[in-house]
Amino acid sequence: MAHISIFVGSVNGGAERLSDDIAKTIEQVGHTAVVITEASLDDIKNASHILIVTSTTGQGDVPSNLAGLYFAMNSTSPMLTGKPFGVIAMGDRCYGETFCGAGRSFDELLRDLQAKPVGNRLEIDASENFEPWPVTEPWLKLWLTKLPE
Numbered sequence: 815m816a817h818i819s820i821f822v823g824s825v826n827g828g829a830e831r832l833s834d835d836i837a838k839t840i841e842q843v844g845h846t847a848v849v850i851t852e853a854s855l856d857d858i859k860n861a862s863h864i865l866i867v868t869s870t871t872g873q874g875d876v877p878s879n880l881a882g883l884y885f886a887m888n889s890t891s892p893m894l895t896g897k898p899f900g901v902i903a904m905g906d907r908c909y910g911e912t913f914c915g916a917g918r919s920f921d922e923l924l925r926d927l928q929a930k931p932v933g934n935r936l937e938i939d940a941s942e943n944f945e946p947w948p949v950t951e952p953w954l955k956l957w958l959t960k961l962p963e
């Protein structure tokens with residue numbers, strides 16, 4: 815059984831609602847999950863399994879409720895060696911080059927801090943997938959099978 819910390823970045827609540835569905839599914843398959851909407855550096859340092867679920871705001875920016883964690887990680891570089899993580903990035907292709915920028919930035923930063931990517935980042939395009947759950951569910955189920963205990 816794994817305990818998964820879900821770090822949420824959301825402006826209008828979409829990523830937060832998705833995180834609640836994700837947590838329920840994680841628990842249905844026998845793991846535990848906590849959804850963190852105002853994360854501190856200690857939350858990520860103490861997490862055993864990390865799942866980032868973030869939308870993108872501005873021009874490729876991390877939503878303000880998750881930006882503090884991003885900047886703290888970027889400036890203090892805590893080593894997260896071997897910690898398994900996944901990234902679900904929500905965005906909209908209409909924004910062009912900044913598509914899913916927040917999720918991409920987190921993915922890159924976690925790799926720099928030596929955390930261990932499990933599977934590939936999921937990128938959800940709001941212009942194509944009005945409802946994020948149908949694309950998230952199969953990704954999540956596969957991700958959970960790859961997750962080390």
Ligand SMILES: Cc1cc2nc3c(=O)[nH]c(=O)nc-3n(C[C@H](O)[C@H](O)[C@H](O)COP(=O)(O)O)c2cc1C
Binds near residue numbers: 825829830870915940
């Ligand atoms: C002001 C604003 C700026 C946005 N900027 C981007 C962007 O740069 N890149 C992107 O992929 N999506 C961008 N989006 C789209 C959102 O990330 C997308 O709609 C997401 O599903 C919203 O999730 P939320 O409800 O959790 O905030 C932007 C949306 C808004 C309203």
